[in-house]
Amino acid sequence: ETGVTQTPRHLVMGMTNKKSLKCEQHLGHNAMYWYKQSAKKPLELMFVYSLEERVENNSVPSRFSPECPNSSHLFLHLHTLQPEDSALYLCASSQDSGSYNEQFFGPGTRLTVL
Amino acid sequence: DAKTTQPTSMDCAEGRAANLPCNHSTISGNEYVYWYRQIHSQGPQYIIHGLKNNETNEMASLIITEDRKSSTLILPHATLRDTAVYYCIVRVVDTGRRALTFGSGTRLQVQP
Numbered sequence: 001e002t003g004v005t006q007t008p009r010h011l012v013m014g015m016t017n018k019k020s021l022k023c024e025q026h027l028g029h030n031a032m033y034w035y036k037q038s039a040k041k042p043l044e045l046m047f048v049y050s051l052e053e054r055v056e057n058n059s060v061p062s063r064f065s066p067e068c069p070n071s072s073h074l075f076l077h078l079h080t081l082q083p084e085d086s087a088l089y090l091c092a093s094s095q096d097s098g099s100y101n102e103q104f105f106g107p108g109t110r111l112t113v114l
Numbered sequence: 115d116a117k118t119t120q121p122t123s124m125d126c127a128e129g130r131a132a133n134l135p136c137n138h139s140t141i142s143g144n145e146y147v148y149w150y151r152q153i154h155s156q157g158p159q160y161i162i163h164g165l166k167n168n169e170t171n172e173m174a175s176l177i178i179t180e181d182r183k184s185s186t187l188i189l190p191h192a193t194l195r196d197t198a199v200y201y202c203i204v205r206v207v208d209t210g211r212r213a214l215t216f217g218s219g220t221r222l223q224v225q226p
Contacts, residue, residue: 091157
């Protein structure tokens with residue numbers, strides 16, 4: 001248990017569906033992240049939020065839309081996804097104090113796009 | 115951030131020390147060495163980090179060479195639950211650069 005929870009843990013969706021992934025951190029951190037891990041590929045950073053403001057966006061397609069309503073919650077809204085978007089989506093948080101910035105990861109959401 | 119090179123896979127007998135090497139020959143003076151691991155189908159877990167001195171915590175020890183061009187993560191008494199992919203990451207720590215850049219890591223298999 002890392003203090004970062006993600007729901008749902010598994011999601012199957014069609015290409016025309018709209019769904020959302022939710023992440024919640026109970027650590028009092030002020031930075032949150034979305035990473036994507038496709039089969040047999042390294043983790044890729046998607047988005048970074050610091051103090052609820054998006055500070056990094058790694059050329060992610062617009063069919064992925066993040067939302068950070070407060071420092072404890074992070075969402076990833078999904079619409080018109082492609083089968084190649086099937087992956088493990090990981091949320092992480094850290095204390096953005098400019099120091100060591102250890103990141104705590106959630107268990108991930110395993111997404112399958114049919 | 116400096117590039118790292120790790121072996122693709124390693125085996126270790128249960129109860130023995132696991133020594134995982136990482137090469138980071140282009141590391142600069144303000145870059146730290148971090149280690150994370152990822153057990154199958156879970157999120158990565160922080161293990162340890164260091165700048166130039168050797169570090170030890172309840173999980174592992176980190177040995178950094180004097181020239182800082184390589185390091186070794188040591189799990190002193192490996193158990194089956196230590197089977198995972200281990201990532202060595204080198205990065206500058208500042209408020210403008212927060213994300214971790216993961217490579218392919220080393221897949222450690224602890225054998226009974």
